[in-house]
Amino acid sequence: MSNESNYAIELNGISKVFGNVVANDNINLNIKYGEILALLGENGSGKTTLMNMLAGIYYPDAGSISIAGNEAAIGSPKDAIDYGIGMIHQHFKLVEIFNAMDNIVLGTDGRYEKPKLLKDKILNISNKFGLEIEPEKKIYNMSVSEKQTVEIMKVLYRGAKILILDEPTAVLTPQETEKLFTILRKMKEQGSAIIIITHKLHEVLNISDRVAILRKGKLVDTVETKKTNENKLTELMVGRPVSLKIKRPETTNNKTVLNVVELSVENVDGTLAIKDVNFKLKSGEILGVAGIAGSGQKELCEAIAGLVKIKSGAVLCHKENIIGKTPDEIIKLGISMSFVPEDRLGMGLVGSMGMVENIMLKSYKNNKGLFIDKKPAKKLSEQLVEKLDIVTQNIYTPVRMMSGGNVQKVLLGREIESNPNVLITAYPVRGLDINSSYVIYDLLNEQKKKDVAILFIGEDLDVLLELSDRIMVLCHGKVQGIVDAKTTTKEEIGLMMTGMNLTGGGHNE
Numbered sequence: 268m269s270n271e272s273n274y275a276i277e278l279n280g281i282s283k284v285f286g287n288v289v290a291n292d293n294i295n296l297n298i299k300y301g302e303i304l305a306l307l308g309e310n311g312s313g314k315t316t317l318m319n320m321l322a323g324i325y326y327p328d329a330g331s332i333s334i335a336g337n338e339a340a341i342g343s344p345k346d347a348i349d350y351g352i353g354m355i356h357q358h359f360k361l362v363e364i365f366n367a368m369d370n371i372v373l374g375t376d377g378r379y380e381k382p383k384l385l386k387d388k389i390l391n392i393s394n395k396f397g398l399e400i401e402p403e404k405k406i407y408n409m410s411v412s413e414k415q416t417v418e419i420m421k422v423l424y425r426g427a428k429i430l431i432l433d434e435p436t437a438v439l440t441p442q443e444t445e446k447l448f449t450i451l452r453k454m455k456e457q458g459s460a461i462i463i464i465t466h467k468l469h470e471v472l473n474i475s476d477r478v479a480i481l482r483k484g485k486l487v488d489t490v491e492t493k494k495t496n497e498n499k500l501t502e503l504m505v506g507r508p509v510s511l512k513i514k515r516p517e518t519t520n521n522k523t524v525l526n527v528v529e530l531s532v533e534n535v536d537g538t539l540a541i542k543d544v545n546f547k548l549k550s551g552e553i554l555g556v557a558g559i560a561g562s563g564q565k566e567l568c569e570a571i572a573g574l575v576k577i578k579s580g581a582v583l584c585h586k587e588n589i590i591g592k593t594p595d596e597i598i599k600l601g602i603s604m605s606f607v608p609e610d611r612l613g614m615g616l617v618g619s620m621g622m623v624e625n626i627m628l629k630s631y632k633n634n635k636g637l638f639i640d641k642k643p644a645k646k647l648s649e650q651l652v653e654k655l656d657i658v659t660q661n662i663y664t665p666v667r668m669m670s671g672g673n674v675q676k677v678l679l680g681r682e683i684e685s686n687p688n689v690l691i692t693a694y695p696v697r698g699l700d701i702n703s704s705y706v707i708y709d710l711l712n713e714q715k716k717k718d719v720a721i722l723f724i725g726e727d728l729d730v731l732l733e734l735s736d737r738i739m740v741l742c743h744g745k746v747q748g749i750v751d752a753k754t755t756t757k758e759e760i761g762l763m764m765t766g767m768n769l770t771g772g773g774h775n776e
């Protein structure tokens with residue numbers, strides 16, 4: 268019955284409502300076999316919801332779906348698999364204590380296959396599509412990128428011809444992203460239909476054939492990738508032209524607030540995660556931190572926030588050594604940290620609680636009274652919703668029901684509103700749409716103008732160069748150099764990140 272000349276997917280008048288939020292509003296969209304479609308839209312515009320209906324997680328309130336020319340009723344994830352649809356979610360769904368192979372066959376007849384045969388079968392698929400996979404490696408020993416490869420293999424093993432990826436690149440390095448794209452191109456060549464969600468416009472332009480743009484639950488347009496550009500796409504997404512330029516305000520009151528001296532932190536296996544790190548962070552400056560993933564960024568943040576034991580060295584905040592102080596004592600000194608981890612709900616927010624409670628967790632936990640006054644947190648939540656354009660049913664909706672990007676705005680908004688002297692922020696725009704990313708850059712600049720000392724751990728070199736005053740490059744836990752962001756180049760930073768800078772060690776101050 269299925270006919271290759273038909274569309275892989277036809278969505279006709281699809282709508283989905285949650286309470287008073289119309290997440291998807293009468294969406295008509297078709298995707299062909301052998302095509303890569305990028306799904307673009309601001310945070311909360313309904314991308315994940317739409318895809319979840321194809322994956323059998325939600326059922327549409329109205330409209331119909333056809334797969335390969337036949338009307339389909341996708342009532343469960345199992346149904347989706349039977350229709351040949353596989354989805355890679357924002358949060359992985361692997362069993363950590365199992366190895367790759369066990370995860371791949373979980374819930375299929377492959378479980379009963381002889382291990383040798385099964386392994387061959389998996390290696391066959393991986394050769395065909397260029398996946399790098401170690402069938403016997405345990406998931407808990409894998410990097411994010413390796414886990415993602417297992418998820419893709421799981422889908423391919425089940426014979427999916429339609430692959431949906433929800434922000435697969437949000438936590439990948441540029442090199443890992445390129446590897447993923449190579450796999451996707453191979454799948455496309457073999458006739459698969461692929462839908463990818465990403466907020467990174469250069470990726471949209473690089474990988475897709477067509478782009479579908481959602482705004483506030485409605486499909487605004489679909490355009491051919493060849494015929495569009497970053498500015499046009501942003502305008503379609505936001506509904507008005509948006510300047511993609513970051514300001515770098517000048518400040519004058521630059522005094523050392525944080526002085527990190529010979530700081531070393533050990534990994535659990537006794538090797539050094541950061542080695543003899545030296546730098547000074549000044550009021551009214553943004554010190555960018557660049558480095559490939561796992562170069563010590565996380566440990567540096569954790570050490571300053573008092574979350575890990577340090578091996579040697581000192582962190583002086585206004586001349587007071589904060590090493591040995593508890594995280595609470597460090598927060599009281601005005602050092603505030605927001606770290607957006609790979610799993611956004613993994614750190615800092617409680618998913619089952621609403622914005623108000625999450626804000627109270629931080630700002631008002633030192634409240635001594637028996638009756639905690641909710642009013643300030645309520646007021647602040649309302650302000651944040653307004654200021655950061657947070658899309659949520661209301662300020663009491665559990666944050667796990669909010670879209671990924673909106674959760675992040677809550678996370679950073681809460682830190683900024685605690686009026687810190689030092690703001691350490693790691694990957695604050697991970698998963699954020701373009702417009703929200705620029706809102707966050709503006710927020711950081713506002714803090715800078717208020718003389719806050721900002722340590723900004725970033726991934727996007729273009730952003731680091733535009734936003735920072737100075738950039739510190741980490742490589743294998745060492746400071747490779749600290750350079751002036753106004754005069755350095757992307758190439759120089761790139762070389763330093765791999766430990767190959769020609770300037771020789773850089774000029775640490």
Ligand SMILES: Nc1ncnc2c1ncn2[C@@H]1O[C@H](COP(=O)(O)OP(=O)(O)OP(=O)(O)O)[C@@H](O)[C@H]1O
Pocket residue numbers: 285286288289290308309310311312313314315316317658659660668669670671672673698700
């Ligand atoms: N289970 C749910 N219950 C209530 N509201 C929901 C639920 N899932 C999604 N929503 C709401 O529907 C809207 C669309 O959310 P969705 O997750 O589809 O957005 P998105 O485009 O994927 O955003 P992001 O780019 O941030 O991931 C949001 O306002 C969100 O809060």
Ligand SMILES: [Mg+2]
Pocket residue numbers: 314315316433670671
């Ligand atoms: Mg989403």
